[in-house]
Amino acid sequence: MSLALDMMGGFLWTAAAFVVALSVIVTVHEYGHYIVGRLCGIKAEVFSLGFGPRLVSRRDRHGTVWQVAAIPLGGYVRFLGDADAASAGSVRVEPARARQSLTEAPLWARFATVAAGPVFNFALSILVFAGMAIWQGLPVDEVRVGRLHPTPPGVEMQLQPGDRVLALDGRPVTSWHDLGAAAAELPARPVHDWTVLREGAEITVPGPDLMPPLVIGIAPRSPAAAAGLKPGDVILAIDGEPVSRFDELRAHVAEAEGRPVLLRVWREGEGEADYTLSAREQDLPTDDGYTRRWLIGVTGGGTYFEPATRPAGAAEALGIGAARTWDIIASSVSGLWAMITGQIGSCNLGGAISIAETTGQAASAGGGNFIWWIAVLSAAIGFLNLLPVPVLDGGHLMFYLYEAVAGRRPSDRVMDILSALGLAAVLSLMVLGLTNDLFCP
Numbered sequence: 001m002s003l004a005l006d007m008m009g010g011f012l013w014t015a016a017a018f019v020v021a022l023s024v025i026v027t028v029h030e031y032g033h034y035i036v037g038r039l040c041g042i043k044a045e046v047f048s049l050g051f052g053p054r055l056v057s058r059r060d061r062h063g064t065v066w067q068v069a070a071i072p073l074g075g076y077v078r079f080l081g082d083a084d085a086a087s088a089g090s091v092r093v094e095p096a097r098a099r100q101s102l103t104e105a106p107l108w109a110r111f112a113t114v115a116a117g118p119v120f121n122f123a124l125s126i127l128v129f130a131g132m133a134i135w136q137g138l139p140v141d142e143v144r145v146g147r148l149h150p151t152p153p154g155v156e157m158q159l160q161p162g163d164r165v166l167a168l169d170g171r172p173v174t175s176w177h178d179l180g181a182a183a184a185e186l187p188a189r190p191v192h193d194w195t196v197l198r199e200g201a202e203i204t205v206p207g208p209d210l211m212p213p214l215v216i217g218i219a220p221r222s223p224a225a226a227a228g229l230k231p232g233d234v235i236l237a238i239d240g241e242p243v244s245r246f247d248e249l250r251a252h253v254a255e256a257e258g259r260p261v262l263l264r265v266w267r268e269g270e271g272e273a274d275y276t277l278s279a280r281e282q283d284l285p286t287d288d289g290y291t292r293r294w295l296i297g298v299t300g301g302g303t304y305f306e307p308a309t310r311p312a313g314a315a316e317a318l319g320i321g322a323a324r325t326w327d328i329i330a331s332s333v334s335g336l337w338a339m340i341t342g343q344i345g346s347c348n349l350g351g352a353i354s355i356a357e358t359t360g361q362a363a364s365a366g367g368g369n370f371i372w373w374i375a376v377l378s379a380a381i382g383f384l385n386l387l388p389v390p391v392l393d394g395g396h397l398m399f400y401l402y403e404a405v406a407g408r409r410p411s412d413r414v415m416d417i418l419s420a421l422g423l424a425a426v427l428s429l430m431v432l433g434l435t436n437d438l439f440c441p
Contacts (some may be wrong), residue, residue: 014360032120121382128375130321137309183210222297246300351433390422
């Protein structure tokens, strides 16, 4: 009974997190369509969060019905003249109101209205990433110690927040690059000599290795996530062999080639525990394309202390937000093209189940992780909506570009055929994603 209740609680948590994240992203997307359409003189008849039967609604002073529907898996704006929620067809509008309809508005107004949905998704991602940069701060240029992480027994930590690092085991350090290079040259051992500037005095104190087997991230739907590993865990040994650096863990997992491995893990407040898990082969992007590697889903590369930070300016933060959003779009394009050309398998395409599970795990990891994941999803959904597939925003924009070049709209018959093909393509991708969620390892 207890196990069943835990499973039900986990399912409800995942479902609730998924609905919240999707609702935020859909609301921003559809509001982009709505507000730009209204500014362009196009009347919105219905703004709906969700599909199906109406639960609550109200009509505003512009005549738009704002509603929440029973099926919280999307939403839509229905403009004057739209035959359906996807704006895939049209109905006759009296001549006096034709300019207010989406179908009869000028080409520029239609283009701006349709493009606004994905653009608002990208704007949400940029603002969230920028806000996180302002909230977290940016590392200072000099090598200065910030917040300390808990360390397992046997790791001596006498560094203090505010220390400025001058040398590591006698090797001078003037930048983070220097520190990394010095650490790479040194053998792995629990304790090193750290020369620091503290309160105006230069002193040497014992401190940990710079590249410990510290877990700083867990990939959703990974063996590590399934086993219960968490960020902050320290890998002490693998298959009985002590681990001093994260690279040793990576090498051992690669050598195991999917065979079960036993991890001895230390966790703050809980002590040591054993975890058994098996790596999975995954496609990873490289400079030359993609490569397959055995992974358990843990991210390392962290240290036992955070760099000291400085406040980020608004312009600097927006630049960081834009860069991160572009990285998501670029990786989406690269991954999609790699699947189309056969460089990677179709199992890399996840469906609603994997997205929901990832969303639930992000919410469980804390509010910051959940908000970050919403920003990632928003950028990805904005990109997918721009694909030139009829019934998606990109399909409408494709028709508008044809109209701008040819000087006329595609015929109704052509529009109907392409819309049907586009709907079939979208449904096929959804089925493929769901199939991958259920049957891919």
